[in-house]
Amino acid sequence: MGGAGEETVAWRYFSRDVVPFAAMFAVECTTVGSNTLYKAATLRGLSFYVFVFYSYVVSTLLLLPLSFMFGRSRRLPSAKSPLFFKISLLGLLGFTSQIVGCKGIEYSSPTLASAISNLTPAFTFTLAVIFRMEQILLRSSATQAKIIGAILSISGALVVVLYKGPKVLAAASFIPSSPIIFLQQNLTSFESSWIIGGLLLASQYFLLSVWYILQTRVMEVYPEEITVVFFYNLFATLISAPVCLLAESNLTSWVLKPDISLAAIIYSGVFVSLFSALTHTWGLHLKGPVYISLFRPLSIAIAVAMGAIFLGDALHLGSVIGSVILCFGFYTVIWGKAREDATKSVAGSEHAPLLLTHIVENEVLSLR
Template sequence: MGEYKPYLAMVLIQLIYSGMILLSKAVFNEGMNSSVFIFYRQLVGTIILVPLAFIFERKSAVPLSFAISCKIFLLSFFGVALCLNVYAIALVYTSATLGAAVVSSLPVFTFFFAVLLRMEKVKVRTKLGVIKIAGLVVCLCGVATLALYKGPQVWPFHTVLSADHSTQHPHHDHSSSPKRWYLGSLLLFCAIITWSIWLVLQARFLISYPSKLKFTSLQCLLSAVQSFGIAIASERDMKEWKLGWNMRLLAVLYCGTMVTGITYYLQAWAIEKKGPLFPALWNPLNFMITIIGSMFLLNESINLGSFLGGILLLLSLYSVLWAKNKEGISDDFCLPIQAQVECENQGERSIGNP
């Protein structure tokens, strides 16, 4: 059963991420400032993670040096605070469907940077190597189809709830503007590039600092402080900072506990077990869940381009996973910068359960 834990963790992560995208888009449609939202979700995650790190890793955690602290600060800023804020702004300008779809291109960029840093190998002259590269190219084609081609509407279904919502908040539909749509698409790609670099650097960092829970909680704490600075600069009206018993509070609590508090740790655990590319390969599942949820919950129209792009994304996912399994990389992944003795004893090390 132990060998299936990383796969089960990835499915859970994608379900949580889909809920995050749908709830985030819902509160943005209601007018909530995206930077304020990011600060609150990181704050909630910090409140949850810091005590857990103190309880479970108080004695076993690796001591922090000045160099390690600086690295965590930079990882928190670029990979969490900046990435989340850029992604949130892009989500305001586009749609939940596109937001989830562009995240599915994460394997392309993660693979590129992993190869660049010699953390992933590709034998381009072998059949499996060609399949891996072709799968990633198909993934990129799928994202391009989603971003640039809409086509005819294939799902014009309108629910009573969504009709009422669109009547109450008509001025927040930014996706109807082509300029905002293309700007949002560009911002999404910038966020994904930052995210992929963060994943690869995390894999390298965890080799020298294996205290995953402490590392995750510190990232959360630092990103909350950094996000506060971004939020206070973008929103000075204190009325916009208030949270009531409404959808905003639900979205903040969900993202703070489920996304920031749980998935960050699970993701760090999966990266250590399977490498930086493994979590990224599961993002097309997030897209398929989100596209269904956006139809019924957010009343987003689904076009032919969405279905064609989704099919391409799924093909890329399973082709790359199949190739990696055939090569044996996904089951016995070991970073080349690790010591040889550590690689030989990888199956005997006690890494910890999610």
């Protein structure tokens, strides 16, 4: 009996803690990979409107058969229901954040995008408090840690955006003698507007935090991950079609060739719009919005490595200082969250005997 109980506890720990952690880490790797590929493709002339629209088309076409094969143990929501409106709003938020984010990367770099993404836990925590999804007890050390961590995250992001600073690590030592040098030469001549890019990226991650909150509300009412993500991508495709076609009027830009642009679109459609959206939706249902947002800082190290190897990005002092502050804020929020969860577990175990006694008493009374 003891062995069976230990196996149950171990499996519960694996399914509720290890698997979500590994899945969220994989999502961050795929997201940074998409940003890096997109940046490389834009240097070859890919329009970000074309990129966003085709990415949603790819993911919608892939999700269509999946939604029939693995979807619905529940009926589809009515077209006039509030739930259907919320899912369409998810599509609008997702499309807007994609456009803003792509433009932000175009002005700056994937490394800056990963640094600014550390604002997501602060944004999500603040919104979760506003919508009463997180408790605030000012005398609690856990709450104080989460508030301080949120403030530090915002401060670190401001440092990254407002102070670029001298180069700490030159990319030349990481660039092999290959055709990628072409990208380095183009990137060197490309003078990006660091502040505008940072502000656009900050806007993207605020919209993403709103997406997390709304998606959590949707999953509470309709816990069908594949169906919800399919309709989210479908609405995003329908919304993006007229906007992108009007914004990118050059028809030759819509003709894709088998090069890095096509690779970036397929990668984004499969691993970002589909895999990441499904994983985030499942994680939001299992763990909540604050937990999902806490994994954003992991993308910094991944982005720096990928940016240096594939894009010729240099690491600047402002990014280092700001990222250190951001990471410190991130781990402060994590500590506060862990302490809060531990307190709830202890409180639950203390009340368990009283709850069991109350249940037994009710059963006895019902037998009488």
